[in-house]
Amino acid sequence: MAVISGKGGVGKTTTTANVGLGIAMNGKSCVVVDFDIGQRNLDMLLGLENRVVYDLVHVMDENISTKQALIKSKMNPNLSFLAASQTKDKSVLDSEKIKKLIETLKNDFDYIILDAPAGIESGYEHTIEFADKAIIVVNPEVSSIRDSDRAIGILDAKSQKVKDGQEVEKYLIINRINPEMVQSGEMLSSSDILDILNIPLIGKIPEDKAIIDASNQGKPIILNEDSEAGKAYKRVAARFCGERVDFVDVESPQSGGIFKKIKGIFS
Amino acid sequence: MFPWFKKKNSAKTAKDRLTIAIMSDRTNNSLPFMEELKAEIIEVVKKYIDVKKVDIQRDTQDGIEALSIDIELEK
Numbered sequence: 001m002a003v004i005s006g007k008g009g010v011g012k013t014t015t016t017a018n019v020g021l022g023i024a025m026n027g028k029s030c031v032v033v034d035f036d037i038g039q040r041n042l043d044m045l046l047g048l049e050n051r052v053v054y055d056l057v058h059v060m061d062e063n064i065s066t067k068q069a070l071i072k073s074k075m076n077p078n079l080s081f082l083a084a085s086q087t088k089d090k091s092v093l094d095s096e097k098i099k100k101l102i103e104t105l106k107n108d109f110d111y112i113i114l115d116a117p118a119g120i121e122s123g124y125e126h127t128i129e130f131a132d133k134a135i136i137v138v139n140p141e142v143s144s145i146r147d148s149d150r151a152i153g154i155l156d157a158k159s160q161k162v163k164d165g166q167e168v169e170k171y172l173i174i175n176r177i178n179p180e181m182v183q184s185g186e187m188l189s190s191s192d193i194l195d196i197l198n199i200p201l202i203g204k205i206p207e208d209k210a211i212i213d214a215s216n217q218g219k220p221i222i223l224n225e226d227s228e229a230g231k232a233y234k235r236v237a238a239r240f241c242g243e244r245v246d247f248v249d250v251e252s253p254q255s256g257g258i259f260k261k262i263k264g265i266f267s
Numbered sequence: 268m269f270p271w272f273k274k275k276n277s278a279k280t281a282k283d284r285l286t287i288a289i290m291s292d293r294t295n296n297s298l299p300f301m302e303e304l305k306a307e308i309i310e311v312v313k314k315y316i317d318v319k320k321v322d323i324q325r326d327t328q329d330g331i332e333a334l335s336i337d338i339e340l341e342k
Contacts, residue, residue, distance in 0.1 A: 145285055149289045149292060153292075
């Protein structure tokens with residue numbers, strides 16, 4: 001599964017970390033691979049930055065075996081991680097080698113999640129090339145939605161599965177939903193976004209301040225039992241593991257008491 | 268006068284604008300050879316007259332699909 005967005009900064013890496021860990025928490029083996037060469041960040045969000053010895057480029061160069069480069073998460077033994085290179089440039093990515101890497105990982109893991117770089121350049125194309133599925137992350141905001149549609153267009157034109165006459169399954173995650181703004185008509189609702197993009201929804205993640213704290217600490221928000229975003233990612237992970245989980249209305253403000261409602265009227 | 272009664276509805280504006288922008292993106296990006304085609308047209312026409320730029324649009328009207336090619340000439 002490739003995690004894509006087109007636009008940067010919409011929560012691709014956060015989604016990769018949380019969905020990966022969530023799948024692992026469901027008892028499935030999962031590996032998350034950072035394809036954002038030169039801008040490695042998944043290691044930070046997973047709290048693994050000090051344990052990176054070898055990265056994707058070492059594996060591509062075949063000096064190092066995939067097993068040597070994989071890092072097992074302390075948070076859940078079912079989750080492994082392969083870092084992006086921070087120094088080399090993305091020209092080191094090579095289709096044949098990526099294909100080989102994915103084949104190797106398939107033998108050892110139930111789920112392989114590739115975190116794509118932002119944009120629609122060669123690094124992005126390499127990430128989606130051998131993907132069976134794509135998770136598209138958007139924010140309820142015009143530039144994110146428009147850019148995601150371009151990224152989807154490239155996915156549908158350039159992935160190997162499409163060239164073989166099949167379809168890459170797509171799953172939409174709407175991230176950073178602000179319920180108050182959706183209610184007041186200032187923010188696109190999930191049904192608006194689904195009308196425009198016309199791909200199946202797998203998750204609606206409300207905006208949550210605790211996300212910053214989670215990344216500060218390198219502990220994905222899914223571990224925070226009290227967080228609405230964390231709970232939403234838990235539901236997404238369960239859906240990917242084949243569970244039927246009803247969608248929760250995250251677009252209505254949580255019952256924050258009368259005070260919050262009054263504040264809402266006057267603001 | 269009562270600003271808190273004024274209904275903001277910029278989400279509707281966003282949806283309308285996005286629907287149109289994405290529709291036009293999809294038609295214009297559906298031909299991957301567009302840039303090559305432009306370059307070749309310039310080469311052919313240049314044999315006869317100086318060309319400044321070529322613009323190609325793909326349109327569908329009344330079920331008929333067409334490429335409209337605009338060739339801007341050098342003064």
